[in-house]
Amino acid sequence: MCLQRQLQELQLIQHSLLPGESFSFTLPPEDSRIWHSLLDSFSSTDATSASTIAIGPTSIPQAKFEVRVSDAQLRFEVHFPERYPEDTDIDNAQAPSVSVNGDDISREKHYKWRAFVQQKLSEVQGNDFPIYQLICMHLLPKIHEELSGIMDSPDEQDPKRPLETAYYHALLTSHHLVSPAKRRSLQRWSSELSICGFAKVGYPGVIYAQGAQENVEEFVSNIKSMQWLALKVRFVEPIDLGSDEHHQSWTEFQKVGEVVEEMKRWGRDRYITEMGIGSLGLK
Known part of the structure; x- marks a missing residue:
């Protein structure tokens, strides 16, 4: 063994x-x-x-x-x-x-x-x-x-990390997320694009991301470029981060319940419960 x-x-x-x-x-x-x-x-x-x-x-x-x-x-x-x-x-x-x-x-x-x-x-x-x-x-x-x-040159501003920009968030779901390569790609892209959020691995797959508008849009585009089963982009839309204290790096969860609790902690659980995630299943 x-x-x-x-x-x-x-x-x-x-x-x-x-x-x-x-x-x-x-x-x-x-x-x-x-x-x-x-x-x-x-x-x-x-x-x-x-x-x-x-x-x-x-x-x-x-x-x-x-x-x-x-x-x-x-x-x-x-x-x-x-x-x-x-x-x-x-x-x-x-x-x-x-x-x-x-x-x-x-x-x-x-x-x-x-x-x-x-x-x-x-x-x-x-x-x-x-x-x-x-x-x-x-x-x-x-x-x-x-x-x-x-x-990176200290005198040059990274175009992927603008000092002042609109902030967006995105939610995606898929039939599953088990591939180590895909999980590594999500981890790497989140680091490169200053994305915070999480991936729920296993069945089903859930991906939530937030950050600068162009970075979130690029993150979503990268995900869509890979082969996924029943991938759905639930939304990509503006968000007011305000005094949000819950900024964090990329995290992985194993259960849908953990996703619901994390979004509640951020005060954004309505974004997933309105879509049936965590209550009626993935619609």
Whole structure:
């Protein structure tokens, strides 16, 4: 069971990488070959038969791999203990370790990144695939955010983030939202376009976004450009943010009830209850 779960998580990470992001095992050549063989076999067989993959469990080395972004100075190295994900409390010996490595990075930057990793690692504990969540929902987007900040000229205003503009919000629904790639895209676009909001994953899919008008419109356009089943744009319209204290980054929810509670917290529950979300189902 541990091997199957590890292979599932590694596959999720690999399939969620965006252009410029890379995954590689940091093991001796023969051990790396074993893990590549396991992943290839796992990808071509039913997940329930993972335990029958050619190499016996006593011959399998512990998984060690790194994920990095091109042009970034640092990289993240992950070590899966043999019995991970069993008993994976953050202080337990079977918890995975995540280290920050890099060339020519200052001690201060290294310390800040280590603290960030530990903070996010504690937040993702209890998820089915915590390392996938850590890397793909937190670390890689943070790296891209830093790189974007470095490349932006301080003397030039980012056209995607106007100082004074109209604010809009949008609500979209779909039959489902389960694809890791789509979830990663939503996370990345929200960061690039200064969008706050949430996605309700699973069945059905619900996406709510707010921000500057042109950014929200671009966000919605990006979503529509992907393949969706029964995607509906419920509205894209102006909103008065006023003294709204609930600005936040992108969030994911698992249940429709959580969506209703979040919109109530923002004082905007009528936007979804009027459409039957959370009461009569998706119309």
